Amino acid sequence: MSIQSPTPILPTPKEHGASRLxxxxxxxxxxxLGVMAVHTVQHFATGMAWLDFMxxxxxxxxxxxxxxxxxxxxxxLDMRIGxxxxxxxNFWIRRYCRIALPFWAGMAVYEGFRAAGVGYFSSISADLxxxxxxxxxxxxxxxxxxxSIVPGGxxxxxxxxxxxxxxxxxxxxxxxARIALFGVAVIISDHWMIRPLYRAAFSSLQxxxxxxxxxxxxxxxxxxxxxxxxxxxxxxxVKTKGFQRSHLLAAIPLLLVYxxxxxxxxxxxxLGFGLLILxxxxxxxxxxxxxxxxxxxxxxxxxxxxxxxxxxxxxQVHGQGIAVFLMGYAAVVIGAVxxxxxxxPLLEDGGTKLGRLLVALNERRSVSGGLTARPPTA
Numbered sequence: 187m188s189i190q191s192p193t194p195i196l197p198t199p200k201e202h203g204a205s206r207l208x209x210x211x212x213x214x215x216x217x218x219l220g221v222m223a224v225h226t227v228q229h230f231a232t233g234m235a236w237l238d239f240m241x242x243x244x245x246x247x248x249x250x251x252x253x254x255x256x257x258x259x260x261x262x263l264d265m266r267i268g269x270x271x272x273x274x275x276n277f278w279i280r281r282y283c284r285i286a287l288p289f290w291a292g293m294a295v296y297e298g299f300r301a302a303g304v305g306y307f308s309s310i311s312a313d314l315x316x317x318x319x320x321x322x323x324x325x326x327x328x329x330x331x332x333x334s335i336v337p338g339g340x341x342x343x344x345x346x347x348x349x350x351x352x353x354x355x356x357x358x359x360x361x362x363a364r365i366a367l368f369g370v371a372v373i374i375s376d377h378w379m380i381r382p383l384y385r386a387a388f389s390s391l392q393x394x395x396x397x398x399x400x401x402x403x404x405x406x407x408x409x410x411x412x413x414x415x416x417x418x419x420x421x422x423x424v425k426t427k428g429f430q431r432s433h434l435l436a437a438i439p440l441l442l443v444y445x446x447x448x449x450x451x452x453x454x455x456x457l458g459f460g461l462l463i464l465x466x467x468x469x470x471x472x473x474x475x476x477x478x479x480x481x482x483x484x485x486x487x488x489x490x491x492x493x494x495x496x497x498x499x500x501x502q503v504h505g506q507g508i509a510v511f512l513m514g515y516a517a518v519v520i521g522a523v524x525x526x527x528x529x530x531p532l533l534e535d536g537g538t539k540l541g542r543l544l545v546a547l548n549e550r551r552s553v554s555g556g557l558t559a560r561p562p563t564a
Contacts, residue, residue, distance in 0.1 A: 207261075209465035210254050214479030216461070217251050220244030221338075222489050222518055229306075229497060230514030233506030241511070248341050249414045249451065250458045251482070255345060256418025257425075257462075259352055260359065264426075271552040274353045276545045281349045283541030285342065285483065286323060288533040292336045292487045293320060299494055306497050307337040307490035323347075329395050329403035337490040340406045347408045348415050355419060362423055363436035369416045370443045376409040377447055410451070413444045417455045421462060483534060484526035492521035 224244035231238050263277055270276050299308035316331040325331035326343030333340040358364045381404060388395055395403075404410060424433055445452040465471065478485070496517055503510055 208471060208476045209462065209469075210258060211476035211479035212465050212471045213250055213254050213458075213462050214482040215475040215477070216479075217247030217254070218478065218482040218485045219519070220247035220250075221486060222522065223515060225307075225489065225493060226515045226518050227511055229493070230503065230511045231506045232508050232511045234508075237508070246454045246458075249411070249454045250461070251341075252345065252348075252411060252414045253418040253421065253455070253458045253462065255348075256352070256415040257422045259349075260356065260419050260422040263353070263356055264359075270545075270549060272545075272548050276548060277353065278349060279544045279548065280538070280541040282323070282346070283537040283544065284534060285346065285537070287537035287540070288484060288487055288529060289323060289336065289339070289342060290321070291529065291533055292339070293317075295488070295491055296336050299491070304494050304498055306494050308494065309336070310334045326407055329399045330393070332403055332406065336487070338486065340402075342486075344406055344408050344411050348412070351408075352415075355416070359419060359423060362420060362433050365416055365419060366436045366440040369413050369440040372409055372412050373440075373443050373447050380409060410448060413440060414451060414455045414458075416440070417459050421459055425466060478523075481523065481526040481530050484529040485522045488525045488529060489518055489522035492518055492525060495521070 221244055223241050224247075227238050227241040232241070259277075259281075263273070266273055266276070293309075296307070296309045297312060300310075300312070311330075311334050313330075313334075315328075316325060316334045319325040319327070319331045320335040320339060320343075323343055323346035325333075325335070326340055326347050332343065336342070355365065355368065358368065384404075385400075387393075388400065420433070420437060441452060441456075444455070496514070500517070503514070
């Protein structure tokens with residue numbers, strides 16, 4: 187599939203300069219620190235309900251990841267317009283290879299914990315459906331497979347499923363109003379048609395799902411999170427083309443409908459959007475925060491494993507308190523960073539290199555078939 191753009195919005199990565207995108211890595215750093223905090227406080231509570239609640243809000247780092255991901259995808263795909271013949275296929279190859287290898291390693295690790303009888307963060311089941319869908323990162327279409335193999339794997343599945351539909355949305359990037367109307371249509375279809383169909387399927391198949399299972403599924407699945415991703419594309423348009431009054435007018439209907447349907451996520455999306463605006467506007471960012479952000483995927487996948495090791499084989503901690511939480515949190519962060527220093531270059535970067543190789547082969551095949559294309563950029 188070929189997309190033409192006579193006036194590319196963004197320069198190449200070398201021209202652009204990595205520092206210009208540090209705010210995205212800083213946002214990832216904030217997101218992963220929040221996610222690790224919420225899983226730590228579940229086992230090392232401060233003893234103060236209000237503080238545990240505040241720390242628990244770290245769960246919304248997931249939505250910050252989604253906003254950043256949509257922004258990054260918009261940037262990278264826009265950057266490659268006119269430079270690759272198989273733009274969309276290459277996009278899918280790169281994205282899948284990057285996240286699949288670490289995820290497969292995670293599947294093996296958490297299956298190992300389940301086999302060892304570790305009951306904290308491990309695989310819940312290893313049924314054939316969950317194994318197959320998790321392998322292809324499409325486990326987000328059914329409650330029983332959502333996070334059954336890898337803890338937190340449902341959020342990764344939602345991201346991977348968004349990869350499938352992102353090129354369609356990307357084609358609308360020149361018309362913010364069209365993107366907003368698409369989001370409104372998705373929200374209405376989700377609540378008035380898709381969810382009732384799902385519930386009917388649960389009933390007819392006599393699926394043994396609890397109300398909590400269904401609630402979690404509908405919270406994390408792609409249609410509920412899609413407006414969060416759309417806000418990342420909206421942010422990209424605003425940052426690259428400059429804010430226009432028409433952008434605000436176009437976004438209002440989507441925000442209003444999302445606020446009625448899912449008020450909590452609508453508020454989180456606004457907060458995440460605002461945070462990234464602040465980070466991008468030369469807010470002073472400590473150097474370590476983008477560094478943490480660049481390791482965020484490995485940190486997300488394997489901090490559960492570190493928590494398992496601490497809870498099972500670490501010193502037994504009795505009682506609650508701020509000191510208890512801080513010690514537990516420090517141990518989780520340090521341990522997860524240590525693991526990620528190995529897994530990122532080995533698995534993430536290895537997957538990226540594999541993606542580059544497959545893209546090069548794909549482009550070479552197009553050229554040998556009589557098509558002309560510039561060499562792919564990694």
